[in-house]
Amino acid sequence: MTTTSPTAAPVAAPGWRRSRRRWVGWQFIGPFMAVFALVFLAPIAYSIYLSLFRTQLVGGTSFVGFENYQQALQDPLFWEGLGRVSLFLVVQVPIMLGIALLVALALDGGRLYGKSFFRISIFMPYAVPAVVASLMWGFMYGTRFGLVGNLNDLLGTSIPNPLSPDLILAAIGNIVTWEFVGYNMLIFYSALRVVPQSLYEAAEIDGATQWQVVRAIKIPAIRGALVIATIFSIIGSFQLFNEPSILQSLAPNAITTSYTPNLYAYSLSFSGQQYNYSATVAIIMGLITMVIAYVVQLRGMRKEP
Amino acid sequence: MTARHRRALRGAALLGVASLALSACSGSTDAGGGSGDAEAVDTASVLEEGGEITVWAWEPTLEDVVADFEAENPNVTVNLENVGTGNDQYTALQNAIAAGDGVPDVAQIEYYAVPQFAIAENLTDLGPLGAGELDGTFTTGPWTSVQSGDGIYGLPMDSGPMALFYNQDVFDEVGVDVPTTWDEYLEAARAIHEADPNAYIANDTGDAGFTTSMIWQAGGRPYQVDGTEMTIDFTDEGTTRFTEVWQQLIDEELLAPVSSWSDEWYQGLGDGSIATLTIGAWMPANLESGVPQAAGQWRVAEMPQWESGAHDTAENGGSSLAVPAASENAELAYAFVEYANAGDGVQTRVDGGAFPATTAELESEEFQAKEFEYFGGQQVNEVLAESAANVVEGWQYVPFQVYANSIFNDTVGQAYVSGTTLDEGLAAWQESLVAYGDEQGFTVNE
Numbered sequence: 001m002t003t004t005s006p007t008a009a010p011v012a013a014p015g016w017r018r019s020r021r022r023w024v025g026w027q028f029i030g031p032f033m034a035v036f037a038l039v040f041l042a043p044i045a046y047s048i049y050l051s052l053f054r055t056q057l058v059g060g061t062s063f064v065g066f067e068n069y070q071q072a073l074q075d076p077l078f079w080e081g082l083g084r085v086s087l088f089l090v091v092q093v094p095i096m097l098g099i100a101l102l103v104a105l106a107l108d109g110g111r112l113y114g115k116s117f118f119r120i121s122i123f124m125p126y127a128v129p130a131v132v133a134s135l136m137w138g139f140m141y142g143t144r145f146g147l148v149g150n151l152n153d154l155l156g157t158s159i160p161n162p163l164s165p166d167l168i169l170a171a172i173g174n175i176v177t178w179e180f181v182g183y184n185m186l187i188f189y190s191a192l193r194v195v196p197q198s199l200y201e202a203a204e205i206d207g208a209t210q211w212q213v214v215r216a217i218k219i220p221a222i223r224g225a226l227v228i229a230t231i232f233s234i235i236g237s238f239q240l241f242n243e244p245s246i247l248q249s250l251a252p253n254a255i256t257t258s259y260t261p262n263l264y265a266y267s268l269s270f271s272g273q274q275y276n277y278s279a280t281v282a283i284i285m286g287l288i289t290m291v292i293a294y295v296v297q298l299r300g301m302r303k304e305p
Numbered sequence: 306m307t308a309r310h311r312r313a314l315r316g317a318a319l320l321g322v323a324s325l326a327l328s329a330c331s332g333s334t335d336a337g338g339g340s341g342d343a344e345a346v347d348t349a350s351v352l353e354e355g356g357e358i359t360v361w362a363w364e365p366t367l368e369d370v371v372a373d374f375e376a377e378n379p380n381v382t383v384n385l386e387n388v389g390t391g392n393d394q395y396t397a398l399q400n401a402i403a404a405g406d407g408v409p410d411v412a413q414i415e416y417y418a419v420p421q422f423a424i425a426e427n428l429t430d431l432g433p434l435g436a437g438e439l440d441g442t443f444t445t446g447p448w449t450s451v452q453s454g455d456g457i458y459g460l461p462m463d464s465g466p467m468a469l470f471y472n473q474d475v476f477d478e479v480g481v482d483v484p485t486t487w488d489e490y491l492e493a494a495r496a497i498h499e500a501d502p503n504a505y506i507a508n509d510t511g512d513a514g515f516t517t518s519m520i521w522q523a524g525g526r527p528y529q530v531d532g533t534e535m536t537i538d539f540t541d542e543g544t545t546r547f548t549e550v551w552q553q554l555i556d557e558e559l560l561a562p563v564s565s566w567s568d569e570w571y572q573g574l575g576d577g578s579i580a581t582l583t584i585g586a587w588m589p590a591n592l593e594s595g596v597p598q599a600a601g602q603w604r605v606a607e608m609p610q611w612e613s614g615a616h617d618t619a620e621n622g623g624s625s626l627a628v629p630a631a632s633e634n635a636e637l638a639y640a641f642v643e644y645a646n647a648g649d650g651v652q653t654r655v656d657g658g659a660f661p662a663t664t665a666e667l668e669s670e671e672f673q674a675k676e677f678e679y680f681g682g683q684q685v686n687e688v689l690a691e692s693a694a695n696v697v698e699g700w701q702y703v704p705f706q707v708y709a710n711s712i713f714n715d716t717v718g719q720a721y722v723s724g725t726t727l728d729e730g731l732a733a734w735q736e737s738l739v740a741y742g743d744e745q746g747f748t749v750n751e
Contacts, residue, residue, distance in 0.1 A: 057424055057705060058533050058746030144562075144569055165722050252564060253511055253718035257711060270396045271711035272741065273425065275403070 050279040057273075068280035077258040078281060082288070084169065085260050089237040092173040097229055100181045104188035105214060119189070123182035130179060134246035137175045138163075142250070163251040172243045180236070184229045191225035192218060227300035231293045238289045241266070261285045348435065348643075351636045355380020358638050361398065362413035362626070363390045364462060364587075365594045366657035370650040374641060383641060390566050391415065391514070395422075395707050398629070402427050408631035410638035414459060415624040416450035417514070420704040422627070423453040429628040430456035434639040442647050446696065447662040451625045459625030460646040461662035463654075465585025466692035467518060467608045467621045470592070473681070474602045475504065475580040483606050487550045490609045494559040497580050504578045505561035509554075511718035512565055513710035514622060515583070516547075521619035521700045523547045523611050527735075528701045534748040535703060537738050539731035546611055548727040555721060562721070575599045583608060585621035586689040590658030593679045600679050605688045618692040619700065623662070660689055667693065705745065709738055 051068050055061040072078055106112055107119055125133065140147035141162040148159050162171040195218065203213050219226075241262040248255040248263075257267035261281060269278035360367070360383055371383045386409070388397045395418055401407045414422060422428050436457040442448075447461035471483055476493075479500045484490035494506035509515070520527060525543025529536045554560050561579055563569045573579035575598040582588060592603060608618050626646055628638045644650050651663050655672060658679075666672050667690055676682045703709055716737060717730035725733075742749035 056744070056746035142569070145572065249564070249567070252714040253722040256715040258715070267711065269403070270399050271392070272708045273399065274744075 047279045047283055050276050051283055053276050055273075055276055064276075068277050069284065071277065072280050072284055075281075077264060078261060078284075081258050081261045081264050082285075085237050085240050088169060088173060088240060089234060092176060093230065093233040093237060095173075096177045096181055097184055097226070097233065099177070100184035100229070101188055101226075103181065103185045104192060105218065107185070107189055108192040108218070109210070119185075122185055125179050125181070126183040126186075128179070130242040131246055133179050134175055134243045137171070137178070138247050138250045141171055163247065163254055165254040168244075168247070168251055168254040172240070172247065175243050176236075176240075180233070184233070187225050187229050188222055191222035195221045223300070227297060230300065231296055234293050234296060235289055238262075238285065238292075348636070348640050352378045352381060352640055355382075356634055356637050357382040357384065358410035358632075358634050358641060359384045359386060360411040360413075360626075360641070361386055361388050361394060361409040362411070363387050363394065364413055364590075364624070364654075364659070366590050366654040366659045367645065369653050369657055370645045373649065373653055374644055381637065381641075392707065392711055398422075398427075402629065402631060405631065408629045410628065410632040410634050411626050411642055412629055413462065413624050414627045415622055416447060416461075416620075417702045417706045417710075419451055419458055419625060419627065420453060420702070421707045423456065423458045424704055427630055428456075428458040429630050429632065429635050429639075430458065431460065431628060431639055431642070432457045434628075434636060435643060436460060436639070439643075439647055442664065443662045444664055444667060444693065446620065447623060447625070450623075451627075459627035460642050461623075461625050462646050463587045463623050463660050464662040464693060465587050465621045465623035465660070466689060466696055467522065467583060467585055467618050468688055468692050469606045469608050470582040470584060470588055471604055471606060472574075472577055472580045472599065472602050473604045475577045483604075484609045485607070486613050487609045487611060491550055491553060491559075494554055495557065498557075498559050501578075504580060505573075506554075506559060506580050507582065508561035508563040508565065508570060508573060508579050509721070510562055510564045511714050511721045513713035513717075515565075516713070516717065517702075518585075518619045518621040519547045519551070519583075520544050522608065522617050522697060524617075524697065526699060526701070528703050530701050530703060533746070534751075535742060536750050537703065537735050537742070538750070539728075539735045544731065545728070548731065552720075552727050555727070560721075571595050577602070583621075585623055586660035586692060587622060589660070589677065589679065589685055590654075593658050601681050603680055604683055605680060605685045607688065607692065616695045617697050618695045620696055660686070703738065703742065704747075705738075705741065708741060709734075712737055 052063060052065060053061050054064045054068065103118075103122055107115055112118060128136075139145075143149045143152065143159075143161045143163075148162060151157065152159055160167060162168070162174075199217050199221075200213065203217060208216070239262055240260045244255045244259045244263055245266070248259075255263075257271065258264035262285070265278045265281045265285070268274040268281065355378065358381070360371070362385065367385060371385045375381060375383055388394050394413065398409070398412055398414075401409070414428075419428075432455070439460070440448075443461045444464060447464045451457060451459040451461055469483070475497060476483055479493075479497050481493045481496045482489070484493045490506065497504050497506050517527075520539075520543055523543040523546040525539075525541050525547065527537060527539045527541065527544055529538075561573060563573055563579070570579070574582070574592070574596045577599075589605075592599075596603075607616065610617060626642045628635050628642065632638050645654070647663065651661050651666055655661055655666055658677070661667060661672075673687045673690055674684055675686055677685045713734060716733035717727065719725040719733075720727045720730040739749045
């Protein structure tokens with residue numbers, strides 16, 4: 001008996017162990033894979049599937065291959081929307097991140113009285129749902145009964161209508177800035193808190209000014225946070241939807257149904273019943289966002305020590 | 306918008322998809338007639354058995370109808386939800402249908418939108434449930450509007466022959482007569498705005514339903530649909546007649562830049578800064594509930610005319626109650642719809658100020674003679690019933706009017722905020738619609 005088992009074991013063990021190992025691995029990864037496939041992969045796969053078809057009111061559904069993509073790449077409405085959110089990105093994001101950085105530095109500087117009060121009140125707008133914020137600002141923008149109207153009546157000024165086609169993008173930028181300065185401030189502030197105190201002490205011994213401390217220590221130290229916040233903002237800008245969608249009811253002629261790519265995809269799908277084309281626009285927009293965010297990340301991380 | 310082309314199209318047998326929108330009354334009788342008797346028995350037991358249904362509607366008088374219906378049928382619970390007016394609701398409905406979840410059992414759908422939902426097979430054919438037996442219950446226009454092919458996709462709830470609602474106090478103050486032609490209307494607009502720079506004769510920020518109804522009254526026929534073939538042309542005489550006058554109102558800034566159904570709009574109707582509404586006959590109930598502060602100030606007159614002495618009107622809005630195909634309780638839903646639109650609910654709604662689509666109520670003396678306290682005791686329904694009889698025939702909508710209206714502000718709306726003219730805006734609208742129609746498989750302008 002004792003002699004047989006050693007001979008049997010080497011033969012059986014590898015196969016048995018290998019199959020067991022494989023099974024255990026799947027057991028661990030299974031639940032995650034199931035959820036991952038269901039929640040992440042399936043919707044993307046379904047969108048891609050949808051984008052390859054075309055459903056018509058007359059004629060039903062037919063397979064069209066990449067025709068929808070071809071159409072989208074030549075669609076002036078899509079490119080106009082993309083241009084608009086790009087402009088938004090280039091102007092609004094630097095302003096918002098600049099303010100957030102200033103506030104974070106001020107809070108971190110330690111010379112501010114009522115630090116926690118400022119911290120919480122600047123962060124507060126982020127806790128207001130975007131829909132509520134847009135409604136609130138929309139009412140304030142009103143030139144007849146809104147705050148702008150009241151100011152005009154009171155001061156005899158004629159502040160131009162923020163809901164007019166020329167100013168509406170700036171008006172949206174203002175809402176978004178108001179909403180997200182606090183959020184970005186918090187990212188920067190928490191990054192600043194972990195800068196080792198010894199660096200500041202060393203700087204003090206060397207006789208560095210506050211400005212030099214900011215430039216040479218603080219900003220390089222939070223470079224990672226800056227890149228992350230920028231990437232979030234790029235994604236947020238390209239996905240701009242809530243604010244224009246809410247303001248549309250107040251300024252129907254200023255915000256068209258294709259004002260931003262996301263709004264365009266929404267209108268295509270829910271007013272035009274062009275689900276296939278809508279999926280195509282969404283996929284193209286997703287790809288563009290991914291590429292730009294990735295480029296920014298590569299660029300931003302390159303010089304990191 | 307209701308009653309696309311009434312008598313003119315009766316009997317016209319249209320082929321293909323668009324026939325959904327347009328087919329005549331005769332088609333539907335056989336669809337529902339046979340099975341109707343069997344189902345009629347069921348209705349009582351369905352009500353007895355009870356259940357819960359969700360109704361999406363913005364019609365204010367339905368609240369009382371729901372209360373009565375629940376009182377009469379204690380086992381039934383009706384959840385009345387207002388998810389938005391017009392397009393907002395259609396978007397929500399489309400959304401729910403696409404998601405296959407949260408679809409209501411009953412939805413208010415304006416006549417112009419019925420074909421689009423019917424084409425997509427989103428609505429239950431009510432013929433077999435009992436609607437097949439209701440021939441003759443409703444006025445012709447609305448009744449044809451809810452039929453598509455062989456199916457009946459909703460029961461008419463109200464109709465919207467247009468009239469001029471005006472604030473008598475404003476006209477008295479300014480000292481101008483209530484306009485009977487559109488030229489007089491333009492003059493009155495100038496006078497009112499001159500007397501008070503904050504007051505306007507009307508509000509308008511570009512409203513597809515209003516614009517198409519105005520073109521309808523002016524004799525324009527921009528949409529001509531025949532089966533899957535159609536022409537879309539916003540350059541005909543009737544259309545330009547309208548744009549000529551309206552362009553002047555826009556250019557001289559005589560229209561309040563306030564969107565209908567907004568809070569500002571209700572305020573404006575209440576404080577006299579919006580002096581008139583050219584709108585469908587379903588408006589009295591909305592005025593009473595939405596603008597209580599102006600009680601006694603409003604009156605109703607015939608719609609201003611394009612030629613003095615004429616009596617042309619058009620339909621504006623008006624809606625049906627339909628049962629979405631995804632409803633799991635279609636029989637109970639239909640029982641409610643029939644109660645509200647063809648049963649006891651009609652009188653309740655008429656009492657609440659609604660303008661019915663049922664012949665019995667419209668023609669009754671009691672209805673026409675009713676004095677409206679809100680309108681200073683005026684017998685409003687007389688004017689409105691008169692308007693119903695004077696609707697210009699031959700109007701058609703395209704079978705994707707919901708989409709068309711959704712992009713109205715992208716194109717025509719630009720005339721209200723930029724240097725674009727109405728004519729240019731309409732041309733841009735036309736271009737978009739032709740492209741959409743082609744894409745959807747229709748033959749447009751060929």
